[in-house]
Amino acid sequence: MHEMNPTYEPEAVEADWYERWEAAGVFRPEYRPDGEPFAVVIPPPNVTGVLHMGHGLNHTIHDVVIRRKRMQGYAALWLPGTDHAGIATQNVVERELANEGLTRHDLGREAFVEQVWEWRRKYGARITSQIRRMGSSCDWTRERFTMDEGLSVAVREVFVTLYEEGLVYRGNRIINWCPRCETALSDIEVEHVEELGTLTHIRYPLTDGSGEIVVATTRPETMLGDTGVAVHPDDERYRHMIGRTVTLPLVGREIPIVADDWADPEFGSGAVKVTPAHDANDFEVGQRHGLEPVVVLDTRGVVNENGGRFAGLDRFEARTAIQQALEKEGFLVKVEDHRHSVGRCYRCDSVVEPYLSDQWFVAVTDLARPAIDAVKDDENVFIPKRWENTYFHWMENLRDWTISRQIWWGHRIPAWYCPDGHITVSRIDPTSCATCASPTIAQDPDVLDTWFSSALFPFSTLGWPEQTADLARYYPNAVLITGFDIIFFWVARMMKMGIHFMGEVPFRQTIIHGLVRDANGEKMSKSKGNTIDPIDVANEYGADPLRLALIQAANPGQDVPLDMEWVAGARRFGNKLWNATRFALRHVEPGSVPADGGYPEDPGPVDAWILQRLGEVAADFDTLCDEYRFSDAFGRLYSFAWSEVFDWYLEMAKTMLDQSSSANATRQTLGVVIRDLLKLFHPAMPYLTEELWQHVVGDGLIAGADWPVVPRVDGPDGMGDIQDLIAGIRRFRAEQGISPRQPLTLKVAPAVDGWAADVITKLGAADLSAIDTAPESGHTRIVAGSLQGFIALDGVIDLEAERSRIDKAIMSAEQDLLKVERKLANAAFMDKAPDDIVAKERSKQAEFEGLLAKLREQRNTL
């Protein structure tokens, strides 16, 4: 084995292990042919996208889960894939075209779609190579894409089946329309933001000239499409007007005043204009009263020919123009500020229009019921559980899902129309109308919502609708790991589709993680400019340090603040682990540590102590990981490694290695402890641990190694007291300003010898002699539990400083004692507190009294 560099260099370590792992087939579940299946699918990122820190966190959690399961012997499958991301991808390519002064319409549908495929060929590998760079152990032989042939078959099968079941239908409804993207959106693709707008009060004169009615609206431009005015049937102010008509200002249309409960007498004037084509509520009011919808905006949000003299104006220009015209013609009562929420497109941030159009829908209520029950029955469990409430609330209040999109990039809707308007929905492309056999049929131009295909991901990626071996083995998936932001978009829909088509939940547990925030706790966003590129971080600090920094903050449901300082800290840990290994390799023959087992038969006390601790910590770590409490799990492991193994055990081992009687057991212990630390850290820091594994074990790959099984070992009693005594000596030194080089003369009572004496001598830098009782004078006392150390003061001490040190100790002991005594003097406490608590207080009392007595005695001798 070559000499190791004294410094951990992530860029060197992370260079080529990924290819080795892949070549060895470690990432395939077949690597553990007899293992129980444990499958998880990636939340498929946009095929033309780039990795952001949210992926960084999500993938780190995935990889920690999957690597640990693999080491535990499961047939672990992390199935990777990408999403065609309809609107998002189309927007990107359209923007590119716009740079050349072109629109998609200049190219035509076929050429445009080909252009997007070209884009995908060009950039599709970018995000997957970034996923690899982060060390994610995906099975790339099973990689899928939502538009690949197999998944497209699945999409079509689902659509047609749901249509046949009456759960997919076509309807003319008010939907959300983005005038920028020129497509329908589902309800959850609209983001509502509270904004300051205006409430315009308009005078609508009664046609018979007998008066007027005032309506209030936030969107005066839609008055062009008004076909009625509604008032509440019980509203005394307007009762006499019901059934009469008003003449619509600027337009001249005569429209009726109707009575409808929807009108809220408390709001505005209590009378509401009814625009059935441009407001969902108004549409319903219109239906109840036979008011015709008049569409006044086109697909780009520009006033159409129904807008008379305002035709051709953009909707916002029209708003201003109409307000001015109303004022000029005396119809404007007032305009007041009004806070209300405005819906915006989640892809382009444009203000969304409620828009009447023909669209395809999924009737979701029947699909939702079993998906709700499955979670109620714990067939699927959310972690943290509180997210189930969010899921239930949403699932119980669903409106039908608008699935058609008026874009070109996506799964084309498998519906054809003949000139008579018959609809033919088919698994294979038809050549004639299924109803009238007309050979003149045209396919619906629309495509499906991207989320329609991702809803099928847990089974479509396994080969469905074919009954493949993978489908049988890996469905349901074990878990799904994702952020709360896509519970509605993705999780809920996978539950619905999975149960409907597979008869079983798609995954047993839903692990919800938080958002990555910046060092100040701010949400990362491009507009704020506080985003951090995970690949940049990996290149500067290493992928392993980034992964460790992320996982160390990743408890279920909790946001993860990320500061480059934390990443630098994680790299320092890597350096520490690197050097601890280097130290071990000075005493352990490189490549000599077995991949498993190899624990010493007869460990010395110091070795037994660290082995016991290793076993305890490994057990805790496993429990916490099984609960997905990675922050706690890695926090525990990290502090064990650093504060116990590196700071104490390695230092003590130096002593034990010097002695022929203990050297062999310590060498062996050193080797297995370092090896097991590498294994335990491997899921978080795969590259570094793999590199070190090659030096320590030198056989196979740690990525394919078995998870540690640490035997039960009983450590020696009193290790804590010894550590406290050493710390006390060091504190005495620090407080007295005594150089660490200056040896102190120390007596210890009760007498210690053997390994304990050796360790105290070495780590306390003291010449130690054992005694049975306290020396008469000339010494100061360090109390460490049942141990007392007496340091000879001759010529080493500043008396004043020592008095003040002891005074401080006395004061603190007095306060502790007082607290305990008060408790024990409290009759209610003695009466009602459980016995073990009382006993504990008593022993504390004795402890503090003893300590105080020793300290006072010592103070008197100074």
Add this chain to the structure above:
RNA sequence: GGGCCCUUAGCUCAGGGGGAGAGCGCUUCCCUGACACGGAAGAGGUCGUUGGUUCAAAUCCAACAGGGCCCACCA
């Protein structure tokens, strides 16, 4: 309008009825045989406020204050 979460050391956060914790930052000392990307020691907190339950509250309950998030057909 409905719901959820948070408030503990300068910062970011653990903890969760019975002696206030970690990391980073800060101060002092030390290049001691792997590591100065290191070691040793230390300073720093009436656990948001007010009530209540309890022998005992940072921890449970209520109200309030501040902060964040989600949902809703808020003309």
